[in-house]
Amino acid sequence: MLVLQSFVARQWTPLRYGNGLRVGAHEFQARRGRNSRIGSTARVVWDPENLFGAPQTGHITRRMIQKKLSSDAEQDEIARQETQRQLDRQRAAREARVVPESDAGLIEFFLETQAQEIEFEIARCRLRLTDSFLSFLNTEIASLKFKINRTQDIEDRLVELEALQKVLTEGIEAYDRLATDLVQAKERVARIFASKDKKATLLEMVASNELDRSLLVLLDQNIVTARSAGQKEAADFMTKIRGAVLKYITL
Template sequence: MASSSVSLRGAILQRPHLTPRPAARRAFTTRRRAVPAKISCVGWDPEGILGAPQGGHIARLEFRRRLERDSEAREAFERQVREEKERRRNEREARVIPDTDAGLVEFFLDTDAREIEIEIGRLRPRLSQDFFGHISREIAQIKFAVTRTAEMEDRLIELEAMQKVLLEGVEAYDKLQKDLVTAKERLMKILQSSDRKSTLLEMVERNELNISILTLLDENIASAKTSNQDEAAAFMEDVRSSLVKYITI
C-alpha cells in the first residue's frame, strides 16, 4: 500500500494562491505539495489507514467487489493494512513529546495530518486552557506586530488553522468520551436488570437507547468470544436480541 505523509503544517500551507518562497528559517516551506491534502479532524477512521475520502465511487465499488471475489487479493490487502498500521504506530511511539507548550505547538504542526485525531486523544490532558492561551498569545503578537514578514504571515496561517483543528478535535473527543461513559452505564443497567423487558421499556420512554449502547455491547460480545467466554457471550447475544427491538439501526 502506498503511503504518503503530509504534516499538519504542510497541509495547512497547501494553498494555490500563495507564491512559493525560499525557506528562511523553517524547513516546512519545502514540504508544500502540488495536490492539496484534506485535513479531517474527526472521522470514522481514526487510524487513517484508508486515507482521506476521495473521488471515484465506481472504482471503489469495483475494488471492493474484487476483494470479495478474490481471497488472495483480500489477504494481500489486509496484510498491507496491518503493515501500514504497525508502521504508523511505531513512528508514533518513536516521537518525543515536548514538555513545553511552545514545543507542543511545533509537535502538532509537524504531525501527519492523518495522525491528529490519535494525538489529540493521546495528549488530551496537555490540551488545556493554558496551551490554547499560548497559541492565542502568539497569534495576537503576530497580528499586532508593526511590520509582518512573509514568514510571519505563514506562521499566522499555521497557528490559526491548527488552533481551529485542535479545538474542534478536543470538543469531539470530549463528547465521545462522555457518550462512552453514558453508554457503559446504560448497558450495565440492562445487563444487571432482573426484568429486562421492563427496563428496556423504561429506557425507551426516557429516550436512553441508542446505537452507541449496541456498538458497545457488540464489542463486549466479540471480546468474550475471543477470550473463550462462551457463556457470557451467549448471555450478551440474548440481551442484544432484546435490545435491537427497541433501536432503529
C-alpha cells in the first residue's frame, strides 16, 4: 500500500514552470503538445519594424479576375480562329466553283449557287451576263409557259427560272450602278495602299464620306484576281485592308 501511494505521488507531483503556474505532469505534457502545434501556425501580429510589410488581402479576387481575363482571351482567340476557318472555307468554295461556258450551263450554275453567294457570282460573271444570255433565259421561260401539258416538275422549273430572272436583273442593275463609281474607288484604293498611316487615311475618308460599297466591290475583285494569279501575299494584304474598311463603312 505504501509503495502504491509513493507511485501515485510521483506521477502527480505538481511542477512549476513559466510564470509560476502549477500543473500536474500529465497536463503539462498535454499543454506542451497544444502549444507547439499552435505555435507552428501562428501569424505574426507584432512587427514594430514593419519587416513583413502590410498584410496582403484580396489575392483570391485577383486570381479570379486573372483567370477570367485569361479565359476571355482564350475564347476570343477561339472565335477568331473559327472566323478565319469559315473565311478559308468560303474562299475555297468560291475558288472551287467553275463557271460553265454555255448559257444553259450558266443558268444551272446560278440555280445551284447559294443565295448569299449570288451577289458575288454576279460580280464575277458580269461579263457573261449579257443581253444575249438574258434573252436565252427569257426564251427558256417562255418555252415552259406555253407547254400544253405542264407537269408539276415543269411548274417548279418555271418558278425557279422566273425567280432567277428577277434576281439576275436586279443584281445586274445594282452592280452596274456600283460600277460607275469604280473609277473613283480605284483612286481611293490607291490612296489607301500608298498611305503610311492607313488608319489615319481611313478616318479621313470616313469624314469625307469616301468609303462605300463600290470600294468593297473593287477590293473583292482585286482579291479574286490576285488569288487566281497566285499572288497570295497581295490577296492577303487586300483582305486586311477590306477588313479595316468594314470597321468604318456604313452599308
